Amino acid sequence: MQFQPIIPFEPIKTEDIPTGENWIFQVKWDGVRLLTYYDGKDVQLFNRKKNERTFHYPELTDIRSFCKADSVILDGEVIALGIDGKPSFHEVMRRDGIRRLERVSHLRNSVPVTYMIFDIIFYNGEWMNDFRLEERLKLLSDLIIPGNAVQLVPSFGNGQLLYQAIEQQELEGMVIKDLNSKYVINGKNASWQKKKNYNDLIAVVAGVTFRSGIVNSLLLGLYDQKGRLWYIGHAGSGKMKSTEWRQLTEKINHLKTNNNPFFNNPARIKEAVWIKPKLTVKVHFLEWTEGHELRQPVIQAFVNVPPSKCVFDEKE
Template sequence: MELIFPFEPVISDEIPQEDFWRYEIKWDGTRILTYHDQEGTKLFNRKQNERTCHYPELLQVGSYCDADSVILDGEVIALAENGKPSFHEVMRRDLIQRLERVSEVRRLVRITYMIFDIVYYNGEWVNGRPLSDRIELLHKIISPNENVQLVASHDNGDTLFQVVQQQGMEGIVCKDLRSSYSLGGKDDRWKKVKNYGDVIAVVGGFTLSGGFVNAVLLGQYDNEGKLWYIGHTGTGKLTKAEWRELTQLLEPLKVEKHPFARKPERHRDAFWVKPVVTAKVQYSEWRWQEGRALRQPSIQSFVNIPPEECKLPWV
């Protein structure tokens, strides 16, 4: 079955108000597309990296989907102890490299597949149909279970966003019910309105406390390949054990000269590293037009994304 790149929303500061919009919670997980036909079932992320072995609880498609062949689009999420979606937790599953550990980590991290769209059904591409029709089709063929759910729709975007803010969740996605699903597309027929920002950044340096990393210095690239410092953080969702693992990862990467286009203000006690480690970072504010660093950045998880893809927002 042909692999696709999924349709993506654009970032928006405003919630559209017309009657033809659908409002959904923006789940803080990892995008997964399910490909199923008579030859079997495979899972891939938005970059077309295979994740079939990482989520075995999703492979019995017949137990939750009535289709001979199908491509489903959704978000795999994992909940933290506070009951809220946690990107850090789902990355414990998604970044497993030794696949023999899947069974062990599966017991520790329970996932849910939040399905929100269908692209292909029983030998026919349905991505050209309006979203309203695709949603209706999903409700006919999907039978939710403990690991699979359909993403709920809400009528009032403002009210949903207020709830998301109160719960400290990532944001909402607004979708035009008339919209088709453009393979590999990205436009304002889908809009994401964020409660807070997040970026993928490169680690260019670190500081130590008691022999272990206690903060990292972060950067993003411009179109000329220059790495610009965007802030530092020693907070986030990493455990003490994960900070120790990070220390072991960064120590061999140390270099004499800093990798940034300009030496960061915070540099006296910093060690510089080759910029190859990337992380998802959450922040409360970033006035990047004024050249300022991230405000209140915190690490959500380290990710397998090439450093060169960590681009400044204005490039």
């Protein structure tokens, strides 16, 4: 039996923290969603968009070393730590964004990852998605053997206290789950919710500015429903190293254009060098301003997301 990858269950956004014995609370890690498929012979890894990642994370393919199941589908998140010891999206994207797989063996040592497992969807020939979350978590605790590269995501009963700790540690946020909930494949509903400690989005890069011949900031945009690209702010701070700024400078040479790709005029239009809207980047930001621009956007990492997917979402 060979599995076909699925689209995982997603939480919806909330600002509230529910109370009651049926709710549990988990840290939302700043990583990459990853599902593990083991049919009893082969192990395959896929992300939420059903793109294969088996060869990106070879340390996670020896499933018998950390899971007692004869066949299984596991759901979790791959994280990598930054120099501050906290999960870093920038670092994990150094692994997940690899195009040349011969680099994996080198980066495996310089960017170690941990697989944070939080659910089980299939076990020993039986689909588990209609079982209650409480039952699935009990099964997970019996099957998973934690180690350096694999951990079970812990659950907490007091959401207020956990969120206070998340704020103090400057972590991404919290996931809120109903213990009675089923796992809805390719769905989302209020039985899983997420409360962010900060906002994030994926934006299109359609312009840059330079300092001493090196790119030093990105002009960001989102598309509206009519396909128009709107400028939403510029970002120059973040976790990119000087070598990465230099690499970006070389990369955009073939993307330069004389035409302003934005429907509206950016505030830094006199300094801007326009580029074709081909690159996408994940940024954190404090809030939206009244002028519908990002306040204090911070670059996290470039991502492999089509620019056409970077659109305004009124629900956000």
